[in-house]
Amino acid sequence: MGLRNDRERYGAVSVLLHWLVALAVFGLFGLGLWMTGLTYYDPWYTRAPWLHKGIGVTLLAVVILRLAWRLVSPPPPPPATHAPWERRGAALAHGLLYLLLLTVMATGYLISTADGRPLEVFGLFTIPALVTGIERQEDVAGSVHLVLASTVVGLATLHALAALKHHFIDADRTLLRMLGR
């Protein structure tokens, strides 16, 4: 497996970035649901949101890197065995996943920065608040954050089921390609 994508295979960079995003998305979703239900005296009450924000910003960097890498090294075209409706559906799902991910991360940022406080990233640096003062900004951003994050996870699950369908039912190379084979 080379670093770059070619006409047949995904390269190491795309494979690594894909699975990093998958891990972060499902991890952040679980962490987010769990941390918002913690009791006040839980040792994770302040630590979990701190982690959630840091990982979230890291994910944003990885997603931006992924989109940039698509320009540097475009992904291989879909396998020839994919039906036209599968190609259209897959392209739509991939585009939606990127769009939703970026929106979820933006709304998360809008919660934490609603009062003008900067967003802290692992204690290493902060991202300044740029948008403040929207009426009940933290509540609106929070509701959208939850709904869209749930949509991302639902869509990503569908995306995974489609890959498994290609692997086990169609017995094609769709899933194997994203494992670098």
Place this chain on the structure above:
Amino acid sequence: MRLTILTPLLAALATAAPAQAEDYVIDTAHAFVQFRIQHLGYSWLHGRFNTFEGGFSYDENDPAAARVEVTIDTASIDTNHAERDKHLRSGDFLAVDAHPEARFVSTAYSENGDGSAELEGNLTLHGVTRPVTLEVTAIGAGPDPWGGYRRGFHGTTTLTLADFGIDYDLGPAAREVELELSVEGIRQ
């Protein structure tokens, strides 16, 4: 959110109060609904409700007839921390979607003769109505520089959150919250 109690309040004051009673509308530019609660027993956390309205009637010749009504937009809570305010509006605390308003309606007022007074009334918070007593200080009254007449009071009371069905555990030092009303009314 628009609050709409003012018209019925004034109508009620107009019909029920004695003729010489003076009706005041709270000037929200010079009124504050604030609270403080202990954080872990180590410091005081201050907050306020930014949106509220109300009025009172007060007759110097018959102070016992004084009446007060204040309605608070619970979603306007502001503790100078957006993430905390979001949590305070949620079902763990104020549940502002289910209970968008808190209200205080007085039932009795008795002056102690030294500028202080006790104001009894019913406070509705989190959908629970309970009697509370505010320790009131009359601050002052008189003409303002712009042709109006103003009167102001300061009142405090202590609430036990669990009494109002707010039972999220903030620790033993944070079971009570001190509520502070600082109001100035413009005579109508």
